Amino acid sequence: MSNWEILWSARDQFWSGFFSxxxxxxxxxxxxxxxxxGMLYLLEGSRPRLTVPLxxxxxxxxxxxxxxxxxxxxxxxxxxxxxxxxxxxxxxALAVYHGCYFAEIFRGTRLTxxxxxxxxxxxxxxxxxxxxxxxxxxxxxxxxxxxxxxxLIYALKDTAFLVIITVQELTAAANSLSGTYFIPxxxxxxxIGFYWAVSVVMEIIIKQCGRFSAKRGxxxx
Amino acid sequence: xxxxNTSERVGAEQTVPDAARSEQAAVSIRHLSKSxxxxxxxxxxxxxxxxxxxxxxxxxxxxxKSTLLRCINWLEQPDRGSIHIGGQRIGVNDAGRPMxxxxxxxxxxxxxxxxxxxxxxxxxxxxxxxxxAPIHVLGKSKTQAEAHARELLEKxxxxxxxxxxxxxxxxxxxxxxxxxxxxxxxxxxxxxxEPTSALDPELVGEVLSVIRxxxxxGYTMVIVTHEMAFSRAVSDKVVFLDxxxxxxxxxxxxxxxxxxxxxxxxxxxxxxx
Numbered sequence: 001m002s003n004w005e006i007l008w009s010a011r012d013q014f015w016s017g018f019f020s021x022x023x024x025x026x027x028x029x030x031x032x033x034x035x036x037x038g039m040l041y042l043l044e045g046s047r048p049r050l051t052v053p054l055x056x057x058x059x060x061x062x063x064x065x066x067x068x069x070x071x072x073x074x075x076x077x078x079x080x081x082x083x084x085x086x087x088x089x090x091x092x093a094l095a096v097y098h099g100c101y102f103a104e105i106f107r108g109t110r111l112t113x114x115x116x117x118x119x120x121x122x123x124x125x126x127x128x129x130x131x132x133x134x135x136x137x138x139x140x141x142x143x144x145x146x147x148x149x150x151x152l153i154y155a156l157k158d159t160a161f162l163v164i165i166t167v168q169e170l171t172a173a174a175n176s177l178s179g180t181y182f183i184p185x186x187x188x189x190x191x192i193g194f195y196w197a198v199s200v201v202m203e204i205i206i207k208q209c210g211r212f213s214a215k216r217g218x219x220x221x
Numbered sequence: 222x223x224x225x226n227t228s229e230r231v232g233a234e235q236t237v238p239d240a241a242r243s244e245q246a247a248v249s250i251r252h253l254s255k256s257x258x259x260x261x262x263x264x265x266x267x268x269x270x271x272x273x274x275x276x277x278x279x280x281x282x283x284x285x286k287s288t289l290l291r292c293i294n295w296l297e298q299p300d301r302g303s304i305h306i307g308g309q310r311i312g313v314n315d316a317g318r319p320m321x322x323x324x325x326x327x328x329x330x331x332x333x334x335x336x337x338x339x340x341x342x343x344x345x346x347x348x349x350x351x352x353x354a355p356i357h358v359l360g361k362s363k364t365q366a367e368a369h370a371r372e373l374l375e376k377x378x379x380x381x382x383x384x385x386x387x388x389x390x391x392x393x394x395x396x397x398x399x400x401x402x403x404x405x406x407x408x409x410x411x412x413x414x415e416p417t418s419a420l421d422p423e424l425v426g427e428v429l430s431v432i433r434x435x436x437x438x439g440y441t442m443v444i445v446t447h448e449m450a451f452s453r454a455v456s457d458k459v460v461f462l463d464x465x466x467x468x469x470x471x472x473x474x475x476x477x478x479x480x481x482x483x484x485x486x487x488x489x490x491x492x493x494x
Contacts, residue, residue: 120340120399123294124354124406125330127322134357139344216344217388 003183007190010177017173018194021159024087024169025198028094029155035095036102040140041132043107058107061100067161069093074165090162090169098155105147109140142213149206153199160195170194245308247272247410247441248293253302255288255465262288263299264465270410270443270458275436277444277452280462281488286445289462290414293443294332295325306331307409330358333403337415339395341387341402347374348383351402359406366405373401377431393424397431404435411435413444449492453477461485 007014039058042050061069074089084092113136121131141148160171174191178184248270255263262285270276278286291297293304295312304311311328314320320328341350351370355361361369374380377397387395396416403411413432417425429451436442436455446452452459452473459476461469461484469476469485480486 114340116336116338116340117342119296120334120336120342121354122296122326123329123332123334123336124402125326125358126354127326130357134353135342135344139342142344213344216386218343 003181003186006181006183007177007186013173013177014170014190014194017168017170020168021156021170021194022198024091024094024162024167025156025159028091028159029098029152031091031095032098032102032155035099036106037137039099039103040106040110040137043103043110044128044132044136054103058100058103061097062104064097066093066097066158067164069097070161070165086162086166089165090159090167094155094158094162097158098151101151101154102148105144105151106140109144110136113140139218142216142218145206145209145213149202152202152206156195156198156202245272246270246305247274247307248443249305250289250293251303253289253292253299253304255285255292255297255299262465263292266302266462266465266467268460268467268470270441272409272441273439274457275440275442275444275455276458276460277446277456278460278462279446279449279452279488284462285465286462287414290412290443290445293410293412294329294334296334326358330354330406331409332412333406333408333410334412335396335399335403335414335416337418339387339392339399339419341395341399343387346384346386347379347390347398350387350398351405354402355405370401370405373404374398376404376434377401378427391424392420393427396420396428400428400431400435410441410443413442413446415445415447417446417448449477449489461488 039054043054070090070093073084073093074086077084077089117135118131121135126135159169162169163172163175166172170191174187178187181187246269248268250266250268253263253266253268254261266285266289268276268289278289280286288297292299293306293311295304298312303313306328309328309331312320312325314324342353345353348367348370351373352363352366355366355369356363371380371383374383377400379394379397379401382390382394382398387398390398400416416432417428420428425448429448432442432444433451433455444452444455453476454473456473458470459473460467461476461480461482463484469480469482471480476485477489480489
C-alpha cells in the first residue's frame, strides 16, 4: 500500500477531525463576533470608567500568544477550581482571544464613523441602544468586512494550536496518522489542503458579501 | 393626513390677522447663553417662534446661529437659560435636573432637523431612511410608516428614488430625502441648519423650493441660512445674530429695507455686492 492509500483508508479519521475543527471554529467565531460587538457597545461614550479597563483587556489579549491563553484556560484554571474540558477550553480561548481582535477592528472603524449620522439619529429621537444596533453596528460590520475576513482566517489557523491541549481536531488527526504510520509529509499535506479549502470558501463568501455593501457605496468591488 | 389640516392652516393664515393668531409659542427661548472653551457664542438670547411661523436666522459665520439652532433640540447644551418646545422644557426636567435620556429623546422627536451635510444613513435606502425613526422611535407599523414615507417622498419629489441608496444621489436629492426623513416624525417644528450651504449652486433651488412649499403649508420652521432672497420671501420673522447677540429681529420687509442697526445695514450691503 502506498502512503496515500494508507491515508485514504484512514479518511474517516480526517473527516471527523475536520468536522470537529469546523464545529470549534464556527462556535468560537460566532461567540467572538458577539464579544466584539458587546465590547464595542460598552466602549460607546458616556462610560469612561469602563473604557480604560476594556482597552486594557483588549490590548492585553492582543499582545498575548494564543497558545499561552489556551494553556492558561486548560492547565491554569483548575488551580481556581474551574475545570473545563479540552474542547471547551479551546472554544473559550478562541472566542475570547478573537473577540478582542474583533473589538479592536470595530473600534478602529468606529473612530472614523461620521459624527453627523449620530447627531441625525439623536435629532430623530433615537436613544443610544437603538442607535447602536440599528445604525452604527450594521455600518461598522459592513465596512470592516475585509478585515473580519482576514481575522476569520487567523481564527481558523489558530484552531490547529488546540492539538497541544489534546483537542481531537484536524491537526490532531494528521498528527496521529503520521505517528501511527510514519508518513508525516503526506498526512500534513492533506491537512493543509483542508485548511486552504476552507479559507478559499470563506474568501469567496466575504467577496460575495462585498456586493451587498458596494451597492450601499461602502466600497468598490 | 396633514394635507387636510395644513390646508386649513393655510386658509387661516390668509384671513386671520397676525395678532389674532394662536399665541402659544412653538419654541420659546429665554436667556440662553453658551460658551465653548471660554468663548461666548450665545449671550442671553431670547427668541419666540409662534406656531406656523417661519423664522430665519441670519448672521455672518461664527455669529452663533448654528449653535442657537442646535440648542433647540439639545444637540448642544446651553450653559444658562431655558428652551421650551410646545410648552415643554427640553433638557431639564421639572426637578431642575438633566433630563433622563429617554425623556430627552421624546422631546427631541417633537422637532425635526435638517443638517447642512444631510447626514443620511448610507446603509439604508431612501425609503428606509425615512421609515427608520417612525418605526423604531415612534413605534409605527411598517405598512403605516411606509405609506406615510411614500407620501412625503412624493411631496419632496423623490418618489422615483425610493429604492436608491444615498451614495447614488446628488446633494440636492439627499437634502430632499433628509427633509422627508425629518417630516416623517411629524415634528411640531422643523429646524434647518444651513440646508443649502453644502450644495452646488445649481442644486440650491430644488431644496429651497421644497422648503418654500412647506412654509406655504403652514409648517413651523426655524431656518439658519445665507440665502437672503429666500429668507426675505419665506420668513415671518428675520433674526440677526452678531457675536452671540440678537441685535435685530423684524419682519422681512423692515429687516431688508429699513434695518435699525448699522451692523445689519453693512451686512446687507456686503451681501448685495
